[in-house]
Amino acid sequence: MSGFGRYLAAALAARFASEGMGMAVVLLALERTGDAAFGAFVLTAWLAPHVLAAPLAGAAAARARSPRLFHVGCLAGFTAAVAALALLLGRAPAPAVFAVAALGGACGPMVTGGLSSLVAGLWPPGPGRDRAYGWDASTYNAAGVTAPAAISLVAATGSAASAMALPAAAGALATVLAATLPYGTPGAGRPPGGPRVGVGGGLAALWRVRELRAITSATTLAFVGIGSLTTTSVLFAADLGNPGAGGVLMTAFAVGALGGSLTLGRITAVAPGRLACGALAGTGLALAGAAFAPSVAWAAVAFAVAGVCDGPLLTATLRIRSDHAPDGVRTQVFTLGAGLKLTAASAGAALVGFAADAPPWTLLLGIAGLQAAAALLYAALVRGPVPPEAVTAPSAASATAPTGPPTPGGP
Known part of the structure; x- marks a missing residue:
């Protein structure tokens, strides 16, 4: 186009x-x-x-x-x-x-x-x-x-x-x-004949639209683990006898993620929700395998496989946001989702600092567990009951949301 x-x-x-x-x-x-x-x-x-x-x-x-x-x-x-x-x-x-x-x-x-x-x-x-x-x-x-x-x-x-x-x-x-x-079109955030969308509109959509709530909650939980992966990879490489190989492991993960996004991420025949759930589960399984790798070389292979599995997750997330975000708050949904994931990653980086004395393989298993938990959380939320106030288009609640800070209790 x-x-x-x-x-x-x-x-x-x-x-x-x-x-x-x-x-x-x-x-x-x-x-x-x-x-x-x-x-x-x-x-x-x-x-x-x-x-x-x-x-x-x-x-x-x-x-x-x-x-x-x-x-x-x-x-x-x-x-x-x-x-x-x-x-x-x-x-x-x-x-x-x-x-x-x-x-x-x-x-x-x-x-x-x-x-x-x-x-x-x-x-x-x-x-x-x-x-x-x-x-x-x-x-x-x-x-x-x-x-x-x-x-x-x-x-x-x-x-x-x-x-x-x-x-x-x-x-x-x-x-x-x-x-x-x-x-x-300028002013796309204003539904026809209605008031402008306030800053709470995107947060309301993330909570009320079941698919958005599920993917936002799942990826935010997953990114607590992803945010700690860099530090954990350095500690894990050092435990394997090669302190400088942490960068090798993260490069393997990044290259795998690029390959995954260019291949698996372009499969449009699979529903984005199923793709996201599979990506989270696969990433967790591969990282769990990496925790028991006997050498940096084997760990790098496992990290690359984890990256391949992680690659389609962002594609699936973007598709879900695009398909289910109300038109008036579409940009808010995208920016909020990205902001929550980044904040979760920052929290994960801080948490692994407090746990840095633990055996590195247990930290890696913890990260894998968070990916698996995120897959289960997505499946549970997306199959749960639809809230009575669910929205599939800009509603009065989102359109007239206050222009002050968003209220607590988000996804």
Whole structure:
């Protein structure tokens, strides 16, 4: 369809910037201050606003008079923050650096879920749109493979400051490409003849629409484990006698995920819910097998299989959101889902820090168990009774939701 090739290029560039940002910041902090922990604090400031900004960004995108200007503005803000951090980190007072990171992070939901919400406007419903979401999911996986490798290579051969220029340049490219995309009708967040959708509309849809509640709950639980996988892989590799092989295991997982999204993720004959449930169960089974691997080589094979199983999960998730999100809150549903998953991943990373003294194989089994539990949770929620207030289109509850912060008790 018109503009989809440019969309994929913009999405890949934006997600390259997002994936490369974390490693580049830590390396730059180490180069300029000698303290990698400072880089971790900057990264925390970058990630922290995501879950809070997600509903606000989604509501603002739906209500924007010019969707093009809003999306391009968010990408430009994201890029400007990356460039500013490249200049300020290690040179400006820490509060100023943290403030810039927080502002850039507030634009983050539009780089992930916000961009993915545009696919529905580029393809009509049907197998073509399902395949388009498979390609969109592959941009995340491709960025996850290429960005850390490119950042590490440039930092090793040049400097961390040069490496920081890569995500800034990628963000700038994404901004330019996004300006050329076709966008939906201005004010799409306002149902015909009704009031504008408030920031609580997306949260209400995530809870009331059974399929959205099931996939959001399941992927949020699963990402508590995925967020701890990087640290666990380092600990597990060290336990196998090769402390530096943690990166090998995560690369195997990322490459497997890319392959899975490009193959299994493009199977449109399988219902997205069944695909998501199978992906979660398969990932858990493969990681459980990795916990008993006798060597790094065997562990890498198991991690690659886990990645292949995990690859279709994002495609299935995007398809479910697209199929079941009410039109007026579609962008909110995408940004909220992405924000919740990222927050869950951050929580998982923190939890494994507290449990770092446990045998690494038990941590890996715990991550596998969370994937299996997520599959069971999805199956239970999607087959449960439909709430009497369930919505399949923008309702009065979502349309007139208050414009203040979302109420507690979300998915």
